[in-house]
Amino acid sequence: MSVVQGSGRRPVVVVGAGLSGLSCALHLLGAGRDVVVVEREDHPGGRAGRQDMEGYRLDTGPTVLTMPELLDEAFAAVGETLRDRIELVPLAPAYRAAFADGSTIDVHTDRARMAAEVARAAGTREAVGYLRLRDWLTRLYDVEMRSFIDAQFDSPLDLLGPDLVRLAAMGGFGRLAPAVGRHVKDERLRRIFSFQALYAGVAPDRALAAYAVIAYMDTVAGVHFPRGGMRMIGEAMAAAAAKAGADLRYGEPVSRLERSGERVTAVITDQGERIACDQVVLTTDLPAAHRLLGHRPRRPVRQRFSPSAVVLHLGTDRTWDHLSHHTISFGAAWQSTFTEIIDQGRTMSDPSLLVTQPTLTDPSLAPEGRHLFYVLAPAPNLEAGAIDWDEEGRRYRDHIVSTLESRGMTGLDASVRAEHLVTPADWARKGLARGTPFSLAHTFTQTGPFRPRNTVPGTANAVLAGCGTTPGVGLPTVLVSGKLAAARVVARTGSGVLR
Template sequence: MVVVGAGLSGLSCALHLLGAGREVVVLEREDHPGGRAGRLDMDGFRVDTGPTVLTMPELLDEAFAAVGESVGDRLELLPLAPAYRASFTDGSTVDVHTDRERMAAEVARVAGLREAVGYLRLRDWLTRLYEVEMRSFIDARFDSPLDLLGPDLVRLAAMGGFRRLSRVVGGHLKDERLRRVFSFQSLYAGVAPDRALAAYAVIAYMDTVAGVHFPKGGMRAMGEALAGAAAKAGAVLRYGESAHRLERRGDRVTAVITERGERLPCDHVVLTTDLAAAHRLLDHRSRRPLPHRYSPSAVVLHLGTDRTWDHLAHHTISFGTQWERTFTEIIDEGRTMSDPSLLVTQPTLTDPSLAPDGHHLLYVLAPAPNLAAADIDWDSEGPRYRDRIVAVLEARGMTGLDASVRAEHLVTPADWARQGLARGTPFSLAHTFAQTGPFRPRNTVPGTANAVLAGCGTTPGVGLPTVLVSGKLAAARVVAGTERRAR
């Protein structure tokens, strides 16, 4: 088996294949594992360039368990308390705790006892929602929309899963600040809360109920740990090598040809590249009547500073005043936010080893339109937008931020595109109804019998937990395919 890409989905797939007794070769174009959970070292600051929020670590454990290991064998996961701190322009803050009683007390402090009761109802609903979705809609293989049919579809509908997210959350919570805390996660799925299905509140479950962790050594440690377990179990990991083309015979891929011209024979190939790149390798053209819709992108500013600010948690969401306007500008108008809402992550609060002594590391994410939605010359606009983001943060309490910067790196949608990501977004296809579940590009490709897809562009979708599941589902496809062929 050849797995193209040593990102988290590819490594998850490799571990599950190894656990099923398959021989696995993993090709990775970078010189290290991790994929979009990338890395950048700048002047002693150890930067994570991809996801910063780790939820559902049991899915990592499931991948390790396939080869007889566990998360604890390879990683030290540190629970974050609070999981987030939400900061508002009126000066108020909400600390988001995983613990039920502690969070209820925080909600009561911020908005009163009635809202605390509403929070407890919402929490119970989120838990039920997760239980239904995980077993039937996330950790599930779809071959057609008919696979949706079943008792859990009825349960999901009865729970309000097909209503709008903002309305369902608003049915439990009246305080606008709390509504934002439990609905902003739809941005991960590329849809505004007032347009997203309530089913995507499952992401809020992962964040606010299941809890948020951080691996000691940074998010990059996950790729290293998974790759280490795969190598120990017998996988051959080949770094600095890209797949150039696929050799075919009829409806089967017979070999992967590398950029160096080497031929790697294979019984199956698993492609974890960006969806558009995978389709190019397979020479596949989608038959969808409408083109795919991509998620918004992000501008990310990595800053190494010589100071910190007391009001920051590990993850701080700095909300602007015009929350709804944000989505209109990014998604509908193709403009940058006039009143930015920003995610500020300071991992050195949890792991000081990621920066030189006495220094800190900041990861600032600003949602932005993707390249198809906006006509922005990011090479010229990027530095100006960087200054604007810094000015906003200074006005919101991070006084002296600009003067404290000792190292920095800016990433814009144009940079994501240069990395080969379609439409310049790291978040792939948006989770609209027409691109969800069985309507999302499947992990099999018509016309090719032994190629399987994994990663955020296919099922179940975007997000660190779901790409780990994606790898497992891809491995299951491969195993089922080889067993059928053997018969």
């Protein structure tokens, strides 16, 4: 292989061209390191994947983009801007929340507009409570970002400091649902500002209040959509990395790592190619990364994985006026929903669903006159439930469609012209542990310094990135994860400055 820019130094090899790997690559390039990115798929993006279906352009991973400034930071490392590469469309509303009683609440990120919407839907007192909640979320984010999200952890002692005291004083170590409930009493508002806990793999009444920071990202910082689909993020980051000198290799799964003592000396692909490396960054699913390293984590508590999701992609010949770009369709059930998924390992009997219609913002994602829907139903992972998804998948698909029809999408089934169903079994076939794309749950023992670190004991030059390590699950946090991994590499070699 060639050494980028002729430095004579072996490159850093990044395994995986997902968003954490591309973030890491951009930050390393900005610090003057030579980078090779090896990806098993034939395109970048990782879990922010893509698939074409009869003229429909599917985003198979995340559909909600928040905190675009973190993307901008990665582009800035190589002298570019996000605006150079991607056209972002701010979504207003960020979500539309639809409830079983027929009411709706539009979630706006503009302070005054959202206060007016809360007053319309729930009264003036609740609008005042919303403003208090918004201020609390903002303070929470400010503390957490600088000291707990965009931060390296080598020991629980790294938590100690003034911001730990501030977080505790704000109630960050209490429970999420009661913390939200101290500000707003309306059950619908409580759901809007706490359902995000499921992204972190925990029910709102069990999640740390600190995870209200996800609600900040959604409801205060704002939600955006990249024209061309979420797939544009990986494509743009990969293009910027290539322009800055990275060697990106697609369609090359990594089979093993060559080691000499505590050092990884080369990455070996399935085709038998040997890529010598100075350092290696592994962004694969966490168990896969440990298998490559020959490392078995020692933890006093068994690792717990997040719930999974059933995703139904539908190409239709019609749309429905009551839907927004993102619509959260809440069932009447709430607490029992989390009990079914997490504790009982069952599918939701009265499902709450995220319905995304990207063609409402970008019609080019479907054939002319057609519409594209992405329906996400949280589901138990393969460890929590004993569901035969190859048998149950189609039946649950029918349950989801009939549920949406009963909630206003009349004639949905008859309108479908193309579809693609993804179940936990499909996630497992993609190599994701326990059949979940959301990796480890954010329980207390898997949060902050207690989450698997991005360094590996007994390995001198391997670093981890991605949603299984710090800081955790979610598009913004995996971008930070890549940046933190790059900082580890630069600190170990003592060369370059991470920007």
